[in-house]
Amino acid sequence: MKKIHLTLLLICLCITILFACSKNESSKSADKESNVELTISAAASLQDVLNKIASNYEKEHPNVKITYNFGGSGALQQQISNGAPVDLFFSAAEDKFDQLVEEGLIEKERGRDLVGNELVLVVGKDSTRDINGFQDLPKVKKLAIGTPETVPAGKYAVETLEHLNLLKKVEKKIVYAKDVRQVITYVETGNVDAGIVYKTDAMISPRVKVVGVASENTHAPIIYPVGVLKETPHKKEAERFYNYLQNDAVLKTFMEFGFSKIEK
Secondary structure, X not given: OHHHHHHHXXXXXXXXXXXXXXXXXXHHXXXXXXXXXXXXXXXXXXXXXXXXXXXXXXXXXXXXXXXXXXXXXXXXXXXXXXXXXXXXXXXXXXXXXXHHHHXXXXXXXXXXXEEEOOEEEEEEOOOXXXXXXXXXXXXXXXXXXXXXXXXXXXXXXXXXXXXXXXXXXXXXXXXXXXXXXXXXXXXXXXXXXEEEEEHHHHHOOOOXXXXXEOOHHHOOOOEEEEEEEXXXXXXXXXXXXHHHOOOHHHHHHHHHOOOEEOOO
């Protein structure tokens, strides 16, 4: 009887080991099959926060690698319209995002206004020029803003200058940049006396200081929509990351970097 029990025990043990091995191999195979690289075109002003979010996400999903293409939202929108292989688009302006929805490249129900931002006037940290707000801009020799046609921050800057009746006074002094990060660089290096950027960009640079905040009524609402491209070859993974961006912990990370919450 003891021999029978021992034999049964050994059989059960072998079955358990075989099942565990089989399950492990299946798991490895499934993991291997799910290895994907997500390409996300995103506004330059999102660079720091998205890099942190990607780092956290990849730790939780080791089979997913996130690659960003940062730039001006208008330039990114044009790239996507011309066939650039992108899984998600994270814009700094609704009109650039809506253009892709109108073209049928993003389904409206697979996009959402995620966060907001503020527009600020910055000067070099050690600037000796007497620039203490937008009202002092006529004193500058050079003012940097993003190219309005492709950089939403530049468009908002022009709207603000027009609203404050300053555009005609400074338009010949404007230096256009490819994105907000380049504006920050121009100010940091002293190539310009001042720049108009997002609050979040000013926060990440220890070499600039904010001397003015544009009132909300001086420009269109600054809203960042994000959405999944209709033709993404990684629909499941793209939608999973899209949903991840909307969870409370991630939204808190956006707030830590200076972005504002969009009320549903």
